[in-house]
Amino acid sequence: xxxxxxxxxxxxxxxxxxxxxxxxxxxxxxxxxxxxxxxxxxxxxxxxxxxxxxxxxxxxxxxxxxxxxxxxxxxxxxxxxxxxxxxxxxxxxxxxxxxxxxxxxxxxxxxxxxxxxxxxxxxxxxxxxxxxxxxxxxxxxxxxxxxxxxxxxxxxxxxxxxxxxxxxxxxxxxxxxxxxxxxxxxxxxxxxxxxxxxxxxxxxxxxxxxxxxxxxxxxxxxxxxxxxxxxxxxxxxxxxxxxxxxxxxxxxxxxxxxxxxxxxxxxxxxxxxxxxxxxxxxxxxxxxxxxxxxxxxxxxxxxxxxxxxxxxxxxxxxxxxxxxxxxxxxxxxxxxxxxxxxxxxxxxxxxxxxxxxxxxxxxxxxxxxxxxxxxxxxxxxxxxxxxxxxxxxxxxxxxxxxxxxxxxxxxxxxxxxxxxxxxxxxxxxxxxxxxxxxxxxxxxxxxxxxxxxxxxxxxxxxxxxxxxxxxxxxxxxxxxxxxxxxxxxxxxxxxxxxxxxxxxxxxxxxxxxxxxxxxxxxxxxxxxxxxxxxxxxxxxxxxxxxxxxxxxxxxxxxxxxxxxxxxxxxxx
Numbered sequence: 338x339x340x341x342x343x344x345x346x347x348x349x350x351x352x353x354x355x356x357x358x359x360x361x362x363x364x365x366x367x368x369x370x371x372x373x374x375x376x377x378x379x380x381x382x383x384x385x386x387x388x389x390x391x392x393x394x395x396x397x398x399x400x401x402x403x404x405x406x407x408x409x410x411x412x413x414x415x416x417x418x419x420x421x422x423x424x425x426x427x428x429x430x431x432x433x434x435x436x437x438x439x440x441x442x443x444x445x446x447x448x449x450x451x452x453x454x455x456x457x458x459x460x461x462x463x464x465x466x467x468x469x470x471x472x473x474x475x476x477x478x479x480x481x482x483x484x485x486x487x488x489x490x491x492x493x494x495x496x497x498x499x500x501x502x503x504x505x506x507x508x509x510x511x512x513x514x515x516x517x518x519x520x521x522x523x524x525x526x527x528x529x530x531x532x533x534x535x536x537x538x539x540x541x542x543x544x545x546x547x548x549x550x551x552x553x554x555x556x557x558x559x560x561x562x563x564x565x566x567x568x569x570x571x572x573x574x575x576x577x578x579x580x581x582x583x584x585x586x587x588x589x590x591x592x593x594x595x596x597x598x599x600x601x602x603x604x605x606x607x608x609x610x611x612x613x614x615x616x617x618x619x620x621x622x623x624x625x626x627x628x629x630x631x632x633x634x635x636x637x638x639x640x641x642x643x644x645x646x647x648x649x650x651x652x653x654x655x656x657x658x659x660x661x662x663x664x665x666x667x668x669x670x671x672x673x674x675x676x677x678x679x680x681x682x683x684x685x686x687x688x689x690x691x692x693x694x695x696x697x698x699x700x701x702x703x704x705x706x707x708x709x710x711x712x713x714x715x716x717x718x719x720x721x722x723x724x725x726x727x728x729x730x731x732x733x734x735x736x737x738x739x740x741x742x743x744x745x746x747x748x749x750x751x752x753x754x755x756x757x758x759x760x761x762x763x764x765x766x767x768x769x770x771x772x773x774x775x776x777x778x779x780x781x782x783x784x785x786x787x788x789x790x791x792x793x794x795x796x797x798x799x800x801x802x803x804x805x806x807x808x809x810x811x812x813x814x815x816x817x818x819x820x821x822x823x824x825x826x827x828x829x830x831x832x833x834x835x836x837x838x839x840x841x842x843x844x845x846x847x848x849x850x851x852x853x854x855x856x857x858x859x860x861x862x863x864x865x866x867x868x869x870x871x872x873x874x875x876x877x878x879x880x881x882x883x884x885x886x887x888x889x890x891x892x893x894x895x896x897x898x899x900x901x902x903x904x905x906x907x908x909x
Contacts, residue, residue, distance in 0.1 A: 357399040361467045367394065368463050368510040369455060374448040376464075378415065379423045395464040397471060398444040399479070400432050407439030409623055410472055410481045412523070414465070416492025416532070419457045419540075420450040424491050427608055431489055434611065438624055441481050443472055447497070456557070457533070457540050458496060462509040465501050466521040473519050485623060487525045491608050492577065495528030499558060499567075499585060502526035506561040522563040525621065529570045529608040534558070534581035547578025548864055554581070560588050566875060568597040568617035572604030573868045580863070583856050586873070590853065591821045595621065595846055595875040597890070600859060602839065602868035602904065613872070616890040620875055630884040631892070637703035642710045644675035651718075651740045658736050658783035659728060664721040667737040669744060670696055671716055672705055673752065678712025679908045680755035682745055684796075686718040686738070688765025688805070691730045693722050699883050700764040700802070707895050713908060714754055716745050720770070730806075730813065731770060731830070735782040738774040739794035747789045758907060760798035760838075762898075765850065765879065768804030772858060775799035775840060777832040795836040798907055800898055802843050803879055805850035807831070807858060820853030827857055833865055841870040841901040843894050845877035870901050 362368075375382060376395035397412075413431050415424035432442045447464040451457040469486065476483035490498035505522035512518070532538070537545045537552040545552055569586060571579035582598050589596040597617050601609040618624050640646075651667040652658075669684075687700040696702065696717035705715040720737035724730045742759060749756035763771035778795040785791065810817045810825040818825060840862060842855035852873045862869040874881055874890045885891035902908040 356401065359397050359399065359471060361395045361397060361464050361471065363514060366513040368513070369452060369460050371452050371460070374450065374452065374460065376446050376448050377422065378425050378446060379417070379421050380425045382421065395447050397468050398446065400442040400444060401436060402441055402480070403436045403439045405439050406441060406480050407625055408480075408482045409440045409485045409487065410443060410476065410479070411435050411440045412443050412445050412468065412472060412486065412488045414445050414447075414488060414490035414494035414498055416490070416494040417449060418532070419461060419493045422446055422449060424494070427491055431611070435489070438615070441479060458500065458557070459509070461497050462500055465497050466505070466509045467517070469501065469521040469523060470516050470519040474516060484524055486523050487527065487618070487623065488523045489527045489529075489614065491529045492532045492606065495531035496533045498526045498528045499531055499534060502567055503564045504557065504559040504561060505563050507559050523565055525565050525618070525623065526567045527570070527614040527617065528567065529610070530572060530575055530577060530606055531569065531581055531585070532577035534585065535578060538578060538581075542576035543578040547580035552578070552580070554584050554588070558585075560592065564589070564592065564594055566595040566621060568599070568614050568875070570599045570608070570610040570613055571601070572607055572609050573600050573602040573863065573870070574604055575606045577606055580860065583860055586856065587821050587853065590819055590846070590851070597846060597873050597875045598856065598871060600869070600871040602870045602901070613890065616888065616893065617875055620877075620886070620889040620891070627886040628888065630886050632884050633703045633882050634699050637706040640706065642674045642676070642706065643672050645671060645673035647671040649744070651737055651744065653787060656786040658786070659725060659733050661725050661733070664723065664725065664733060665719065667719055667721050669716050669718045669741050671714070671752070672709060673714045674709040674712055676712050677714065677753070680753065681758040681760070681902070681908050682714050682716060682749060682754050683708055683760050683762060684716045684718060684741060684745060685762045686720055686767045686770065688763065688767040689722060690805075691722055691724045691734060691766045694720060694767065699880075700767065704762070704895055704898075711899065714752070716741070729830070731766075731773060732782070734770050735773055738770055739778070739782050740790075742774070742794040742796060743789050743792045746792050757797065759796050760800065760902070760907060761796050762800035762802070763804075764802040765805045768801040769806045771799050772801050772804050772807060772840070773830055776837045777830065777834060778836045779834040780832055793836070796838055798838050798902070798905065799840040801840055801855060801858065803845055803848055803850060803881070804842070804854050804858070807854035808851070811850060811854070815849035816851035816853065820851040820857065825853070827861055833861055837862070837865065837867060839867055839869055839905060841898060843872045843897060844874070845879060845881035845891075846873045846875045847877060848879045848881075850879055870897070872897055
């Protein structure tokens with residue numbers, strides 16, 4: 338009872354701060370004051386009768402306190418190209434959702450438009466550093482931890498958030514009072530669609546799509562010792578280049594700072610992926626203690642959705658190319674659901690370092706069951722392992738993969754399925770094999786053995802789950818440098834030819850077979866004009882999905898693939 342009374346009293350005390358406006362600077366002490374700047378959201382500045390002189394001072398707005406506080410404060414930052422604070426509706430949405438999760442929210446309203454004779458972000462950065470100090474100083478009074486302050490932002494506001502997250506040890510202004518002795522670092526950041534981060538897009542959309550060799554991150558981002566974990570979200574078709582997010586991610590991984598990057602294909606400039614930010618915060622423990630992890634095979638243990646199971650050898654007797662006695666016999670399995678809702682076909686194989694693989698593994702069986710439950714036919718494949726003697730590690734597996742695709746095409750119509758809607762999926766070494774098969778289908782891996790081999794082994798999509806061996810610093814092992822350096826390139830076997838399809842990549846952030854395998858493959862797809870999807874998962878290692886906590890990205894990963902298939906129209 339005593340505990341309930343204390344909690345109730347705490348909630349009542351929070352209510353006193355709902356919607357409280359606090360000016361950031363003491364009267365007359367605002368640095369770099371410029372007479373043309375205001376600090377107002379656009380619903381105010383564009384309203385009839387707006388008086389600019391009443392809105393010169395930047396402020397924070399303490400929004401309504403949560404009913405069940407979790408000890409977290411989230412600073413919300415609008416975008417607007419540093420010319421305005423325009424994301425009124427977005428800040429409102431974020432506030433409602435985050436408050437429901439138990440977060441105290443604060444809206445930061447900084448000075449705009451651009452200051453004269455200063456960097457375009459300078460006065461906003463001054464306001465942001467001071468705002469964090471105000472928030473931190475009030476933590477105890479308002480019922481959250483001074484070490485649990487996050488930031489969520491959009492566009493130019495995300496440029497500001499990245500500055501706050503990476504460069505808090507660089508003073509944006511000279512101290513004005515004793516408050517400026519308070520640290521101004523944030524503890525994590527969730528920037529949506531960060532703009533202006535690269536040198537080909539300062540104050541404008543990226544002139545070279547952020548992909549030129551000299552389109553590097555701006556020097557203002559210091560990545561100092563207080564740089565915090567981040568979750569970056571970007572549209573793949575954003576004119577403010579999504580490559581900015583992958584470059585920030587790379588810098589974070591060089592420093593072994595947990596981070597996520599989520600790229601939504603075909604999406605333009607916008608705040609895509611709020612649920613990914615929530616999963617990130619939950620995985621990092623900021624939304625409370627993680628629930629116990631659950632084994633994936635326990636979650637998807639039933640074959641009840643499957644109506645047809647048939648097994649076939651891949652090769653005619655005596656015609657297996659590069660046959661070696663020590664390797665297993667390769668085969669495929671048809672798994673067709675009783676309630677077929679799509680004519681599309683997903684082909685899946687597992688990983689195993691090219692030393693073993695199996696359709697019954699946690700990398701294959703659960704997702705096969707997941708898709709069968711949704712009405713999609715699945716073909717599972719066992720390719721030849723262990724590694725062949727005297728050949729590259731993937732040679733015979735690649736032959737089997739191309740043969741499997743051709744066999745599926747040959748049989749699809751007879752099973753009521755579409756031979757022109759086939760995707761492939763693999764994990765680890767199997768992810769390498771999926772990337773290879775998808776990006777290099779115009780290169781035959783073997784000479785034809787029968788009429789089936791007249792068909793192209795091209796596919797319409799690929800799913801690459803923590804692909805291994807994809808970069809030159811980890812061709813036959815874990816990535817020595819994490820794949821982060823500029824001299825770590827995609828392995829030479831990937832052609833990325835004109836038949837390369839869209840792909841989705843999902844990778845554990847802390848994987849020894851580095852997430853940069855997926856990131857750099859996604860960057861290559863974008864370079865050749867193909868919209869792929871990318872997700873990395875903070876703190877998660879190889880085989881992130883084997884066991885995972887509910888509500889995290891490692892638990893919900895299969896839904897990302899289904900969403901990808903839906904958005905691309907493959908599972909219609």
